[in-house]
């Protein structure tokens with residue numbers, strides 16, 4: 001091989017290898033696992049994503065650990081659910097992180113609630129009554145079509161922060177949307193037998209899911225969002241479940257099952273304890289896995 005040819009071969013090799021090595025990964029921190037899963041699906045190798053709250057934890061409460069500030073200090077992007085879900089800790093973490101790029105209004109701050117149509121936007125009076133979600137229900141990621149909107153917003157932000165990755169991000173978004181559309185058709189079909197069915201949920205967290213699949217939420221195990229079960233309320237709920245022939249109590253697996261199980265002993269209702277986030281159960285690795293698990297559990301628990 002002549003020196004010229006050798007040089008040519010070397011430059012060719014560089015061209016093949018360098019695109020893999022030349023960019024530093026975008027560092028993304030999300031408050032919960034669902035935006036993290038969506039960001040991994042869209043960002044692929046170009047992103048390094050960490051979720052603060054794990055999928056098996058109650059996302060309303062998180063200890064603001066110093067290690068989270070270190071993570072945020074180094075991050076290029078923080079993604080949050082918003083609607084005050086993280087009100088108890090994110091402000092403190094962000095000010096402790098001393099990272100101007102992640103301040104509200106900057107490209108490094110993505111409040112995903114801005115991308116969806118919030119339900120249950122209450123008047124201020126409800127806060128005084130103990131409602132922990134006075135600005136609208138933050139559990140919107142439990143409608144897969146909201147997941148689509150979240151994914152689009154995430155892709156657009158990744159492109160803005162890392163224009164070189166545009167083709168990758170848009171390609172991965174398209175692939176995600178195609179897979180979501182196919183799965184969504186399947187879930188709609190499997191949920192059809194429950195359309196119009198009355199259900200009870202533990203927390204007021206299934207409004208978007210219920211709206212998507214035509215379920216009617218007639219009661220809650222919690223007397224008010226964020227307030228633990230109370231005997232008088234539970235007795236009323238038992239009467240309601242009997243009167244309306246409610247088949248399912250839908251709840252996040254991290255809540256205490258004792259009261260729902262007690263109700264299930266007194267009435268023909270079944271308890272469907274499901275993950276409400278990616279990582280909520282071992283087999284739930286992706287955003288699509290999450291709904292697959294929820295729909296499968298509901299099919300099983302509502303059959304008899």
Ligand SMILES: [Zn+2]
Nearest residue numbers: 133203204205
């Ligand atoms: Zn909530």
